[in-house]
Each structure stands twice: as structure tokens, then as C-alpha cells.
Amino acid sequence: MPRSSLTYAISIALMESKPVYISISCNLAGVQHPTFSRQPVPYSLSPRLSNLKSLEAAVKITAEFLNAAVKPVLVGCPKLRVAKAKSAFVELADASGYPLAVMPAAKGQVPETHPHFIGTYWGAVSTAFCAEIVESADAYLFAGPIFNDYSSVGYSLLLKKEKAIIVQPNRVTLANGPTFGCVLMKDFLEALAKKVKHNPTSLENYRHIFVPEGVPLKSAPNEPLRVNVLFKHIQGMLTDDTAVIAETGDSWFNCQKLKLPEKCGYEFQMQYGSIGWSVGATLGYAQATPEKRLISCIGDGSFQVTAQDVSTMIRNGQNPIIFLINNGGYTIEVEIHDGPYNVIKNWNYTGLVDALHNGEGKCWTTKVKTEEEAGEAIKTALGPKKDCLCFIEIIVHKDDTSKELLEWGSRVSAANSRPPNPQ
Numbered sequence: 001m002p003r004s005s006l007t008y009a010i011s012i013a014l015m016e017s018k019p020v021y022i023s024i025s026c027n028l029a030g031v032q033h034p035t036f037s038r039q040p041v042p043y044s045l046s047p048r049l050s051n052l053k054s055l056e057a058a059v060k061i062t063a064e065f066l067n068a069a070v071k072p073v074l075v076g077c078p079k080l081r082v083a084k085a086k087s088a089f090v091e092l093a094d095a096s097g098y099p100l101a102v103m104p105a106a107k108g109q110v111p112e113t114h115p116h117f118i119g120t121y122w123g124a125v126s127t128a129f130c131a132e133i134v135e136s137a138d139a140y141l142f143a144g145p146i147f148n149d150y151s152s153v154g155y156s157l158l159l160k161k162e163k164a165i166i167v168q169p170n171r172v173t174l175a176n177g178p179t180f181g182c183v184l185m186k187d188f189l190e191a192l193a194k195k196v197k198h199n200p201t202s203l204e205n206y207r208h209i210f211v212p213e214g215v216p217l218k219s220a221p222n223e224p225l226r227v228n229v230l231f232k233h234i235q236g237m238l239t240d241d242t243a244v245i246a247e248t249g250d251s252w253f254n255c256q257k258l259k260l261p262e263k264c265g266y267e268f269q270m271q272y273g274s275i276g277w278s279v280g281a282t283l284g285y286a287q288a289t290p291e292k293r294l295i296s297c298i299g300d301g302s303f304q305v306t307a308q309d310v311s312t313m314i315r316n317g318q319n320p321i322i323f324l325i326n327n328g329g330y331t332i333e334v335e336i337h338d339g340p341y342n343v344i345k346n347w348n349y350t351g352l353v354d355a356l357h358n359g360e361g362k363c364w365t366t367k368v369k370t371e372e373e374a375g376e377a378i379k380t381a382l383g384p385k386k387d388c389l390c391f392i393e394i395i396v397h398k399d400d401t402s403k404e405l406l407e408w409g410s411r412v413s414a415a416n417s418r419p420p421n422p423q
Contacts, residue, residue: 048184050188051181063196067199071202075142076144083185085186089143097116098203107120124153138163169185224397230323249275276302279310280309290318296320299332301330327397335405335406
């Protein structure tokens with residue numbers, strides 16, 4: 001690979017906030033090259049700038065649109081991060097008085113402690129009262145959305161294009177009107193915050209209808225553990241020094257309901273619905289942010305795909321808390337398209353991790369079947385085993401799922417079974 005190609009790849013990674021793939025032949029990696037024999041030359045990237053005329057026009061027409069609305073709302077979306085516009089989005093919420101929701105893949109991108117925060121907008125499986133406010137609005141600004149079958153709950157969102165302002169990292173589209181290119185999201189949101197009128201109508205409407213959610217019933221002594229009871233205990237574990245990794249599956253929905261402290265990290269991958277993603281993500285996140293204690297919620301089917309990454313976690317001295325939720329199969333796939341292939345061979349999961357540990361490094365495992373055992377396991381993981389990788393196998397009933405998964409699965413299943421559209 002020429003040095004220019006290497007430089008180009010690194011520059012793309014920095015500019016786009018995305019990974020790049022660099023491959024160097026094994027017979028070249030150790031070869032001395034004269035360009036590396038001297039001190040490195042400082043390298044700088046030309047900053048990306050908005051087209052000022054386009055920015056000014058986009059802000060003007062958007063401000064007029066929002067200021068004419070009676071009950072506008074804001075929805076934060078996953079591309080806020082790559083656009084480096086999270087602070088600008090919160091600034092707009094502060095200035096406008098609008099309620100602030102997030103799409104599921106943007107959870108953790110804006111502070112849930114913000115006074116305007118109303119939860120996750122995810123169509124029929126949204127946080128209680130959130131979808132009603134978003135979908136009844138007469139104007140909604142989506143900052144960095146990705147609309148696919150999963151994020152739209154089988155394309156069932158009750159949104160209207162003529163009410164929507166779609167802000168992507170480098171362009172703005174207004175309802176059925178124009179699209180403005182060469183407009184950086186961060187610049188646009190900051191400028192818009194200075195032009196919009198304060199309008200808390202939708203936020204006040206939300207507060208009128210909001211009713212605090214209930215808590216799971218306390219388990220009877222030795223009653224089999226329920227998933228919603230487990231997540232009640234996980235909620236109590238969250239602090240500014242923790243981060244949550246939510247695996248594809250029912251953990252998507254259960255983790256969405258967690259209330260995140262302001263600095264608590266959160267990672268959630270739904271663009272591809274990659275089963276097994278969270279095990280490698282736990283390894284990478286723990287390596288990059290050793291100051292955080294990771295809490296990873298992983299299904300048994302997903303874990304079987306990438307289980308070997310736990311070995312590297314132990315070798316690197318990482319201390320995540322992994323909740324392996326064992327319900328005997330691919331539960332999310334059961335709700336989308338059931339079949340015998342969704343029932344998997346059960347493993348001795350703690351035995352497997354103990355074998356990977358093999359007496360080298362710090363690792364602690366346990367099996368949990370009741371709420372009492374779950375409480376004791378969490379107490380141990382946070383106390384005497386706080387420096388260890390803690391692997392807690394949670395054994396639950398195969399049909400113990402969130403109501404959100406049942407609703408989401410039926411809608412995605414219906415979308416997937418549509419007849420082909422002849423072209």
C-alpha cells in the first residue's frame with residue numbers, strides 16, 4: 001500500500017467518523033522505507049465548512065416552518081454522533097422549548113436527564129406517551145435519521161412527509177419542499193437555535209397525559225426469575241461510570257426502557273440486526289474505555305455466534321458484567337418467522353466461560369434462576385468481584401418476552417411477508 005493510500009484511509013476515518021480497512025502484506029510490514037526514517041510530518045485535515053448561502057437559506061425557511069407550527073417536536077437520531085452535533089441538538093431543544101425524543105439507535109446520544117426528554121420514539125413500541133406526542137405534532141425535526149424496516153417497525157410509523165424536516169450530516173430537506181446541500185448538521189442546528197421562537201406547547205401536552213410507569217411485581221420466594229424483574233435490578237446498577245451494551249433481540253426492547261444517568265454510555269446496533277454483535281462490541285468498548293464498567297445484556301443464541309471473544313476479554317484483564325439471558329433459542333426470530341431452526345442446542349454457558357478462563361486471569365461465573373439469586377450475583381459482581389469479568393447466566397422461560405417484542409415482531413413479520421412488488 002503506498003503511503004498516500006494509507007494517509008487517505010486515515011483521513012477518511014477521521015472525516016467521516018467511520019472505520020476503514022487497511023491491509024498490509026505480511027512481507028512488507030517490517031520492511032524499512034525511507035519515508036519513515038525521518039521525523040513524521042505534521043498532518044492536518046481541511047475542515048469541512050457549510051456553504052454559507054445554502055446554510056442561511058435552510059435556516060430561514062426551516063425557522064419559518066417551525067415558528068408557524070402549533071406543536072412542533074424534536075427527534076434525535078443515530079447520525080447525530082457522526083455529525084458531531086449532539087451538543088448543538090441539545091442547544092436547539094433548550095432554545096425552542098420543544099419536547100425531545102430519540103429514535104432507538106440514538107439512545108444515549110442526548111442526555112435523558114434533560115427536562116424536555118420524553119423517551120424513545122419507535123412507532124408502536126415507543127416509550128409510553130412518546131409516540132402520541134410525536135405523531136400528533138404538526139411539525140417534527142428528525143436530526144440524522146435512518147428509516148429501515150426495524151427502526152420503522154415494519155414501515156408502520158404514522159409520520160407525514162409534509163410535516164417533516166429531515167436533517168442529515170450534510171444536507172437539510174424540508175417537507176415536500178427543497179433540499180439544501182453542503183449544510184453541516186452542527187452548523188444548521190446551532191444557527192436554527194438562534195431563530196426559532198420558544199414554543200413549549202407539545203411539552204406541556206406531554207406533561208398533561210404522562211403517567212409514571214409501574215414496577216414489576218415482586219417475585220415470590222424461589223419463584224422463577226422473570227426478565228422484567230432482572231431489568232429492574234439492572235436499572236439499579238447504572239451510574240455515570242457504567243455503560244450498557246444491548247444485544248440484538250429482546251434486549252433491544254428491555255434496554256431501551258432503562259433510564260440512563262447523564263454520563264452512562266449506551267451502545268445499540270440495529271442497522272443490520274447483527275446477531276452476536278454485542279460480544280465483540282463489549283470487547284472493543286471495554287478496551288477503549290477502561291474507566292467504564294460495562295453491563296452487557298446478551299441472549300443465548302447471539303452469544304453462541306461470537307462466544308470466543310470472552311477469551312480475549314479475560315486475557316486483556318477486562319471486567320465487564322455479562323448477563324447471558326438463556327431462554328433456549330432465538331426469541332426475536334420466533335416473533336418474526338417461527339420455525340424449528342429457532343430452537344438451539346443448549347450449552348453449559350458458565351462451564352464454557354470457565355474453560356476459557358482456565359485459571360488464568362480474573363473471571364467469575366454463576367447461574368441464576370430466582371430474583372434472590374440475581375440480587376446476590378449483582379451484589380457480588382459490584383463488590384468482591386468488581387475487578388473480574390463477571391459472567392451471570394440468567395435462566396428464564398422460553399416465552400418470557402417484552403410486550404414490545406411481541407408488537408414489533410408481528411409488524412415486522414407482516415412487512416416481511418408482503419407479496420413481491422413487480423418492477
